[in-house]
Amino acid sequence: MNNYFERRYVITGIFITIAVILLARLFYIQIVDDRYAMLAKYNVQRKIIDFPARGVILDRNEKPLVQNLQVYDIMVTPKEVQPFDTLEFCRLIGIDKAGFDKRLDKARKYSPYRASILEKQISVQQYAPLQERMQDEFKGFFAQPRTIRTYPDSTAAHFLGYIGEANDAAIQKSGGYYRPGDYIGISGVEKSFESVLRGQRGIKTLMVDSRNTQKGSFANGAFDTAAVAGERLISSLDIRLQKLGEKLMTNKIGSIVAIEPATGEILAFVSSPSYDPNLMAGRQRGNNYAKLAKDPYKPLLDRPIQAGYPPGSSFKPLDGLIALQEGIITPQTTFFCPHFYQAGNRRVKCEHFDGVTDLRKAIAQSCNTYFCYVFDKLMNAKGPKNIRTTLVDWKEKVNKFGFGTKLDVELPYERKGYVPKPEFYDKAFGNKRWRSSSIISLAIGQGELQSTPLQLANIEATIANRGFYYKPHLIKAIGDKKITKTEYTTKINVGIDTVYFQPVIDGMQDVVDHGTAVQARIPGITMCGKTGTVQNNHGKNHSVFVAFAPRNNPKIAIAVIVENGGYGSSWAAPIASYLVETYLRGTITKPKAEVNYIINANLLPPPPGWKPPVRKLSHKDSLRRDSIRKDSIKKLKSDTAKRIELKSAGKKKATDSTSKLLAYQPKRKEDE
Known part of the structure; x- marks a missing residue:
């Protein structure tokens, strides 16, 4: 009888222990670790940021100084990437294999489950052949449209300024508005009027199936927000x-x-x-900036x-x-x-x-x-x-x-x-x-x-x-x-x-x-x-x-x-x-x-440290130089000899004159 009661308590204890472990695991999965929630969420939803067009800037007569150009950022969700032709993909977006590996590794470190930028600012012409193959051949990749600046008259660079990626300081200062990869005004009017020009971002939530195939808007777009374009600026410039x-x-x-x-x-x-x-x-902004920054005439x-x-x-x-x-x-x-x-x-x-x-x-x-x-x-x-x-x-x-x-x-x-x-x-x-x-x-x-x-x-x-x-x-x-x-x-x-x-x-x-x-x-x-x-x-x-x-x-x-x-x-x-x-x-x-x-007219002074180029002498130039040098030495010797001769003659003449002067001096009484 006693053995029966002992076994009952043991079995009950085992079941209670298993139940506690399961409850703890469920608590960890649902409350502590959000990885599974994110997986479930992203298996159903994908949020696409709808970047607004920045406000255009016009001159005083409303002629455009800066406009917008459509480009695409190639995004990647590392967890959804499946085997594909890497070399062909690199060819289409214009990067090499080493560059691709580096970018994908950076995306994995950022988050395996969230989309991040793999390659920025692909042109419309570049994106066209990629678009047809993206959904079937390159799983885990998608394109996000956005705009960059273009300057029809290539003028007023210092007034207009330029935009670039938001750095950590700008992201922190924005209170969460900006995220890595977002663009922000760096200088000029683009910086001073950033809050006016940037507009308001929109969000589109799409449904996707287990194969990452889009199935339309989530909840018929009930949770979508429309992007609001930036305000236009009318400048005073003519x-x-x-x-x-x-x-x-x-x-x-x-x-x-x-x-x-x-x-x-x-x-x-x-x-x-x-x-x-x-x-x-555009994509060469970093390289171009580096060249301008090194220019001795300081165009920036x-x-x-x-x-x-x-x-x-x-x-x-x-x-x-x-x-x-x-x-x-x-x-x-x-x-x-x-x-x-x-x-x-x-x-x-x-x-x-x-x-x-x-x-x-x-x-x-x-x-x-x-x-x-x-x-x-x-x-x-x-x-x-x-x-x-x-x-x-x-x-x-x-x-x-x-x-x-x-x-x-x-x-x-x-x-x-x-x-x-x-x-x-x-x-x-x-x-x-x-x-x-x-x-x-x-x-x-x-x-x-x-x-x-x-x-x-x-x-x-x-x-x-x-x-x-x-x-x-x-x-x-x-x-x-x-x-x-x-x-x-x-x-x-x-x-x-x-x-x-x-x-x-x-x-x-x-x-x-x-x-x-x-x-x-x-x-x-x-x-x-x-x-x-x-x-x-x-x-x-x-x-x-x-x-x-x-x-x-x-x-x-x-x-x-x-x-x-x-x-x-x-x-x-x-x-x-x-x-x-x-x-x-x-x-x-x-x-x-x-x-x-x-x-x-060119009034640019020589840059600091500039020295006139030294022309390498040819064989004829060397012979001519040696001939000139010999003639110069001969002339120098001749001139030196003449100077010595004249100096000696001058001394002799001066001595003769002194002797004559002394000879004609009257005798003093003391001498007598």
Whole structure:
């Protein structure tokens, strides 16, 4: 009897143990390990992301600057892959076997059960023969349609920017919106307006059977979401002006920025050298980027907002306006220019002997002496001992023009330029050991001043408006409703009374009519401008020209910088005049040969470390070189012998002359 009860408890214990094990296993399978749930799910459902088309970007006349091109990403679900002709598959998608193995291994590590990208951006032509065979011959692979950017006019690369795969930092920052393989704006407008341009992704859920054959939408599409295309952007750029600017800057380093003064809209945004934006789209983007990044002329640098240049003489009208506002000078104030200005023990040269010079003449002739006197009076208005506070006050007035401060244009990585503080000179000269003569180079836009081309163009827009500007911007409207930001319709006053602009603008008109930029004059259009020759410690000076036109009711303000171009009148002024006339008239009246001369000129300096090639000497060259060397040695010996002979003769003659001189000397009494 007791044995019976013992066996019963043993058997019961065995059954309870088995039940606990089964329950634990079921708990693990259903709750802890989601692998089986995923297998079951993906045996029935497949979620396909419907990528929206990015918003197109248009110029101010709604001509396309960037559009979309249909491509396909080849996706793979490793667990569903069955034996197939690997070499044939590689041939169809344009990769080798080693590349295929590497990609498939990466997909397995990501997830055996989830689809990931095997090969990106297969063209429509490439996908066509693959599409017919995908379902029957290549199990576990499918194509996912998406779009990439294409640029019909291959222009405005720095303005537009480019897109690329989202990196880990961008994925983490997005809060789960982006996933590996997604595209995101990397630079330019593509980056700044990413949330507007990207649109909203859609999801399609498909039913598949055990053979991975699609059986239509899951639940009749009840759980599907439609993709929403990105908003279109209407930019302020004039594509005609942009293309002409890029053409004129071929084989030159520099920048062109043109602004409509009445709105602050940027009409041209040229950075040179540039690149074809199509190089940054498609499967070769990585290789193309690497080549551009190694280019010694830095085509990826966005010069209109990232390059810093001393403004040179283009800064003089601004200095004159501040002096007028402060009551330091009047339009009739004169100074005498003797071809230089003496600042302590330092002499600042002037290009001309201007004589007695007033403000208008000083601007027209770009008189360094005049503006050195003006700056000296500005800095010493409160006495030499208060120069620190005076410089701070002057800096604030300069900053109001948008000089030395970010203008917050809708592009990333903008530089703010530089206007020095007193602390800079304390470090350079010692505390309280510097005066106006120490910083006199600021008077003519040199020294420590640094500005971007965008800032220079904005100063011209401010002068054109007689004392105010609108925040410079590149996007006129967003979406079909053409939404415009209110911050772009607010006037920004620079603190200079309107009456003081008249004499400055008179001088700027004289610059073009009969001054330093007379060759930039446009018949029938009154243009006001200022040339600048910016000192460059690393080579030839930079050519600068700033202007606006017409004088009354200005339509365009422009800044042109040509590195290593020399005088502002040589290159920058003609380029600006062609753009101004094109914008106002639609054509260029200057002789075509003159325009082509500018276009075809190559002003690129030798790249760093460049050395002229050494030609290998032929046998004839070697014989000729040896013959020349022998002749040179003979001539050297002959010349040396003659010099020795002449020297000896000279010594002998001198000795004879001395003897004769001594012979004819009268005898002294002591000798007698």
